[in-house]
Amino acid sequence: MSHNSENPTFKSYNRDPGLYDEIFDENDNVRETYKTLFDLYSEHSAKDFGRLNDKAKASFFNQGITFQVYGDHEIKEKIFPFDLFPRIIDAEEWEVIEKGVLQRSIALNAFLWDLYHDKNIIKEGIVPLDLISSSVNYLDQMNGFDPPGGIYNHISGTDLIKHSDGRYYVLEDNIRCPSGVSYVVCNRTALKRALFGVFNHYQAYTVTNYAENLLEMLQSVKPKGVDIPNCVVITPGIYNSAYYEHSYLAKAMGVELVEGRDLFVENDFVYMKTINGPVKVDVIYRRIDDQFIDPLEFKPDSSLGVPGLMASYKKGNVCLVNAPGTGVADDKAIYTYMPQIIKYYLEEEPILNNVPTYHCSRPDELKYVLENVANLVIKPVDEAGGYGISIGNRLSPEEIEEVKKTIQESPRKYIAQPIMSLSVHPTYIEDSECFEPRHVDLRTFTLLGSDKNFVLKGGLTRVALKKGNLIVNSSQGGGSKDTWVLKKNQ
Incomplete structure (x- = not known):
């Protein structure tokens, strides 16, 4: 390719004409948005990038940014792999994404309110009852309860992919x-440290305002009668794979990071133990799953939770963020009904499309899936982190038969989607010391408060570091990139 000869770092960049490349168009020209960036990167040699890559890694190490990988025999601390080539989203494209993810979050909140109150969407036959009643994340304890501010999903992460048609689709x-x-x-901090000069050539929105918006949202859903709420972040503890994030957010908001054992309930109010005696807690941003938050209501042997927390919550004395029972709406089987859910509650057409999805609990769709496993991605409805996924065209005939058997044993547990071609983005590969195309997706973050909503202008671009791999989760060896959302008029 002509542009590669000018820049040794792009020497082995082979654009695959079958995939949507976010940097190069179908004629191998650099897309307008990326021209300045590409020229700036062309001034660096492969050696420079090796050095910069080490610098970025050091920045992550110094910031303590690691995550845990649970192997067969041990737990390993790893630096989260970070890529030096940022992803750029222009203002028009971002406008569609932002409106689309906000629309979904608001519709999901309305859906949750309805599920735990009048159940109109079920009575009208739009969403089948057995889909809800068979969901492990549906909590009877939440029936008829009004969460503070009327909000269930205060924080939503919407995963998007860009398909070969150049459009964004919601993956989950x-x-x-x-x-x-x-x-x-x-990622932003590391990129600015490694490549400060590059960042200054673009007018991108900040992402460092997330914590202040998160705190504002937490304060907005305070219990009635509380003037200045005391907010805390509760974590399962240092062995959780996202512990770094829990401590980071607590610190950035200037609130306490607590574990279950630091809190207790008395007369249906929640208190935090401190060296100066108990301090009342009003809002808890929890990073502990429903089943572990209160041993009196859920798993009796959970040492992570706080006995009596649900009773305090049900009395309106504390707010839990996100609300318990919210998981019933992010079940991948519910995802298949999102277009109907948006139309039903908001009377609007979905701004962002779903990936076409077959739910195996529907007999005709099950039949189609079983006949076409080789061309589909099969996913369990309730797993996260990329676990349990089968990609049909990577399976041997024996494995295909195995997958069919698994689906037939419990069809409710599986959905199937066509193998979507995720867009690719130049990614620095240490072994070859140059940039190669790798698949990417995007996780956006939306906050719903009782007085305002916020979508972070940026997001987590996750990269599948293995060549040709479509699974981008860090738990499956993925990395990430800084994501720049450009301000208008650039």
Whole structure:
């Protein structure tokens, strides 16, 4: 390719005509948005990038940005792999994304309110009852309860992909405990440290304002009668794979990071133990799953939770963020109904399309899936982190038969989607010391408060570092990039 000869770092960059390349168009020309960046990067040699890559790694190490990988025999601390070539989203493109993810979050909140109150969407036959009643994330304890501010999914992480048609599609909605936002902020810090001159050539929105918006949202859903709420972040502890993020967000907001054992409930109010005696807690941003938050209500042997927390919550004395029972709406089987959910509650057409999805609990769709496993991605409805996924065209005939058997044993547990071609982005590969195309997706972060909503102008671009791999999760060996959302008129 002509542009590669000018720049040794792009020497082995082979554009695949079958994929949407975010930098190069179909004629191998650099897209307008990336021209300045590409020229700036062309001034660096492969050696420079090796050095810069080490500098970025050191920045991550110094910021303590690691995550845990659970192997067969041990738990390893790893630096989150970070790529030096940022992803740029222009203002028009971002406008569609922002409106689209906000629309979904608001519709999901309305859906949750309805599920735990009148259940109209079920009575009208739009969403089948058995889909809800068979969901492990549906909590009877939440029936008829009004969460403070009327909000369930205060924080949503919406995963998007850009397809070969150049359009964004929603891959899934994460509204239990979406993680990854700390990496968004730290990617920006690392990139600015390694390549300060580059960043100054573009007018991108800041991402470092996330914590202040998060705190504002937490304060907006305070219990009635509280003037200045005391907010805390509760974590399962240092062995959790996202512990770094829990401590990072608490610190950035200037609030306490607590574990279950630091809190207790008395007369249905929640208190934090401190050296100066108990301090009342009003809002808890929890990073602990529903089943572990209160041993009196859920798993009796959970040492992570706080006995009596649900009773305090149900009395309106404390607010839990996100609300318990929210996971019923981010079940991948519910995802298949998102277009109907948006139309039903908002009377609007979806701004962002779903990836076409087959749910195996529907007999005709099950039949189609079983006949076409080789061309589909099969996903369990309730797993996260890229676990349990089968990509049909990577399977041997024996494995295909195995997958069919698994689906037939519990069809409710599986959905299938066509193998979407995720867009690719230049990614620095240490072994070859140059940039190569790798698949990327984007996780956006939306906050719903009782007085205002906020979408972080940026997001976590996750990169599948293995060549040809479509699974971008860090738990599956993925990395990430800084994501720049450009201001208008550039």
